[in-house]
Amino acid sequence: MSEPLEIVIVGGGTAGWMCAVALASVAGNKICKLTLIESAEIASVGVGEATLPQMKEFNDRIGINEADMMRQTNATIKLGIQFVDWGAIGNSYVHPFGKYGNPIGGAYFYQQWARADQQNLAKNIDSYSYAIECALQNRFEFPVADKNYINSTYSYAYHFDASLYADYLRKIGEQKNVRRVEGKIIHVLNNSTTGVIESVELEDGRSIRGDFFIDCSGFRSLLLGQNLNAEFDDWSKWLVCDKAFAVPSEKTLPLTPYTRSTAKKAGWQWRIPLQHRTGNGYVFCSEYISDDEAAASLLQDLDGKALGDPRLIKFKAGRYKKSWYKNCLAIGLSSGFLEPLESTSIYLIQVAILNLLKFFPRKTPDELVINEYNRIVDYEYERVRDFLILHYHLNQRNDAELWRYCREMSVPESLTQKIEIFKRRGFIDSYKYGLFAQPSWISVFTGQGLKQQGFDPFALNLSIEDVNNQLESLFTEIKNRVVDVPTHEAFIADYCAAKL
């Protein structure tokens, strides 16, 4: 049997520890020896406190006990994201982790809804999603498995304290023989003929060699960006926000099982409820607002007392064209940045890790395997990118320059086609690679005021009266079921109350 692969992970934030624990759990000591280098001097960014339902699958795969993890990270439940003032001021909708009803009369539910809506017969589409109703009523229980029940039509994710999650993973990682090295990297040594990274040198003179290097160094992108000069694909002309202020605030009640994102003059503000506090941040475009104004605006819009001063984070939307190059793979912020509007940061870390496990490296880089990894990760990034751009582009706000710019900017061709064909007839393509499925696109399209001009002609097989009856009965079924669901607070207290 061959020698284990020496893997060096540079950086120990969420990305670094997720990666370390996943490799330790799935690959194990026989396959790889793991070293993680982190420096206490360098703070982790930890913006991503809201996750997506895929997080649960990831935790399950690496053997994490959900209730224990939630307790240790002050976690709460997330059923979706509420978007306030997006599209137009006064507007509000929820992007749910769940669907909007079953097909009716040979056509998708939303097609029939759009027909009824056009004749003012339908309620807001949010009223036909169990996940949204639960969210807005601040209730939660686990979904049931039997697809015949209305309370099977959703999944859930977590809000958690990302640095506590990293600590939690660190404990597991160290139990699983991940060697943790405290230190600051000052130099990277590349092989002069092959170009592969051979070792990294620390400030105290130590040198750490490895067969494979994973760059989790955050925005600095120490190995991929700085050392290998990888080419960056700049997406900031579409996603113009370049800074964020983050600040925690005192907990307020009721405990909402959803993230809130409120569009503002120069960007948007997030609100993420945890068990012990609320996480907040204002993501903004520095062209339209000064740092001071942005910080003041963030504090002014808190619903609880600020617990500290706002902390500034700078970034640029985009990604390195190839996040895996020879024996170096960048995961997390070192590979690219997309703003946390749809909580995709941790998801993209997860995608990278799962694909790393699928395309597990050998001592000698295999160009074909690397290309395949990059091909699949490209799909993921570009599709998330398009979905984020949609939120900005689809607006009727006239109160600020940011919104005018975004409405008028030309967007990637792939997105234009999606918008046009939806507008024309409500068609939403489905794909094999990439995150957001039909309900996600429906929620943003309809939530931000894009009306279908026409329908799937097959929808007309059912009379509008019949459609209306079915809409009504779904609405009633949801209402009647949700009142019996425990409150989110009661659920947390019972299942995973943190020792605060």
Next chain:
Amino acid sequence: MCQHTKPLLLTIVQRSCEVYFLNNPIKKVAIVGRDADAWLTALMLQQGFRSSSQMIDVELIELPSHLTPQDFFSVLPSHKILHSAIGARENLLLRAAKGCYCFGQRFSNWSGGSAPFIHAYDRFGADFEGIDFYQFWVKASVSGMKVPLEEFSLGAVAAKQAKYVVFDEATETFSQAAHGYHLSALDYTKAIAQAALAIGVKHTPGELAGVKVQNGNISSISLADGTEINADFYIDASGSEALLIKNLEVDNIDGWSKWLPANRIVIASAPTLEPLPGFSQISAFKEGWVGIYPLLDRTAINIVYSSEYSTAKAVLEKVAALTGLQITNATEIPFAPGARKKQWIGNCVAVGSSAVSLEPLDATQLHLLHVGLSLLRSLFPNDAAGMPEADIYNQKMCGFVENVRDYQIAHYHLNKRFGEPFWDAVRTVELPAALREKIKLFESRGIVALDEDETFKQEDWTSLFVGHNVHTQSFDPLVNKFSDEELIIKFQQLLGHIKTEIEKMPSLQAQVEITLL
């Protein structure tokens, strides 16, 4: 003859009036074509629209049939989905079509002296801890294990032993065995036509005399008897002649002869095989290949070859000698593989063989018709004035078509029939880029780079590559988590399990006698 005049009263009193932003809903669809392409299209659309409040007329202008009693279809398991979309009762349909189940295809003589292999409609083995079974098989083979990959596929073993797969709970965890169908084309088409007529498809037999084009759209068509037909949307199901769409196109054909060099297809029949085999037999010979497809009333034969190297008479003699079958009623048709780059232009979409001409290999007959119809189901135009749906339809069709084409090309390209000009040429020809990369990655690491719009999945490509002796050079390092002893136990368990399951299953012959005779 224009049929805008349905009894209006009936419908209006029942339905409330809906107002649309788009002003020109499709009122009339004209399908011009023949045989299965035309009738399946007509049936699907009529089925979809017959209770519609929009009163859409579906008229089939039926051109004279090209089918002979020898014609047949060999179709994939996914054809079941089409049957369910058209509301067919499958056993009745199969019975009418002298149809028979088929659990895979057995390929012989493609790779020199190598053993035949089965491409079954099933996965291989069971994944352990999320790692593809194939990776374990590669490691075991490198260490000297001699058990062929297909022995770990329940579907392949069932096909070889002519069993009908019946699932129990234990089997479901590692097998997804499914069967395709062999169908007698004339009887099948007749049954579909009856069903279409029974639900009210307007049927006008005739010959096309003229097609009028205005601003890139078809404005009307005329028939030989002088009838003129105006429709909002035209569907070309006329086969390779493409009688409608050819009037709208310039430089629209993508030819594939350099990769798929056969240019003749001979169709013939032989006596029934008993007991029924569980697979179609596909054997290569010097100038092409021959397929043998069991049906209930006969055995269908097709011979696909290049006229550059042989003649119908010569290949028939050769095939008779090769197979030992008594072959009768042979007819020959010319054939050129290729596709229309744009299959939907203006207000006309080409479906089935008017859109794509592929070899009858890998049970892909009717498959691209099926893909086209399901896309059309999702993208049926909702306004007669301008059909932006065409762009996305064309993009997606193009993806599916090229991936299926590549699957067929791979059989040819990976041949090991050295010293035969027909085969030497396709082995050395430059491949489409996506296929080249697929083969290289599989060779390097046993991974299948799947595209977005793929008919054939990971297990299908794996079966094809392994069957054609593409040797995977390295396997997933994570496989080394398991000791050789652990692997041997897992492998033995799987083989034992498959053996036990297969023994419990009925023979294909018995199943057919119960359900189809």
